[in-house]
Amino acid sequence: MESFVITWRELLIGAVLVLAVYIAEMLLLMRSAKPRGWRIWQRGAEAHAKSREVQSLEMEFAQLQGQVDKLQKELEKLKTQQVAVTPYTHAIQMAQQGLNVNEVAASCGISRGEAELIVAMHRNQSNDS
Numbered sequence: 001m002e003s004f005v006i007t008w009r010e011l012l013i014g015a016v017l018v019l020a021v022y023i024a025e026m027l028l029l030m031r032s033a034k035p036r037g038w039r040i041w042q043r044g045a046e047a048h049a050k051s052r053e054v055q056s057l058e059m060e061f062a063q064l065q066g067q068v069d070k071l072q073k074e075l076e077k078l079k080t081q082q083v084a085v086t087p088y089t090h091a092i093q094m095a096q097q098g099l100n101v102n103e104v105a106a107s108c109g110i111s112r113g114e115a116e117l118i119v120a121m122h123r124n125q126s127n128d129s
Contacts, residue, residue, distance in 0.1 A: 091115060095122040 087108040094104045095118050105115035 088114075088118065091118045092122055095119040 087110055091104050091108040091110055091114070094107060099107075099119075101112060101115045101119050104110070104119055105112045108115070110118075
């Protein structure tokens with residue numbers, strides 16, 4: 001009988017072939033898995049970008065809300081200053097307190113006709129309510 005002898009050269013060629021098959025198989029698996037992995041990575045990147053955009057919009061919204069609050073306070077301040085400045089608002093308050101036309105006209109520095117109109121309007125309003 002003949003004996004079967006494997007030389008180093010044949011063993012090396014066999015190992016290289018096995019290694020080549022293994023590498024080819026890994027490359028094929030990686031190539032077929034790449035789109036899936038790429039899509040997952042891409043979704044993560046898109047989600048991260050959207051998250052940054054949402055944070056940016058939230059910060060901008062907070063700044064705008066602060067500006068709106070500031071403007072509302074300034075508007076209220078201007079309204080109270082405007083109301084306090086006019087003699088007609090003082091006349092309205094006096095008419096609502098029940099003072100007569102002569103007292104309203106003298107105290108507010110408005111004409112008697114204006115005082116009569118204000119007293120008449122605000123006596124009717126206080127009687128209606």
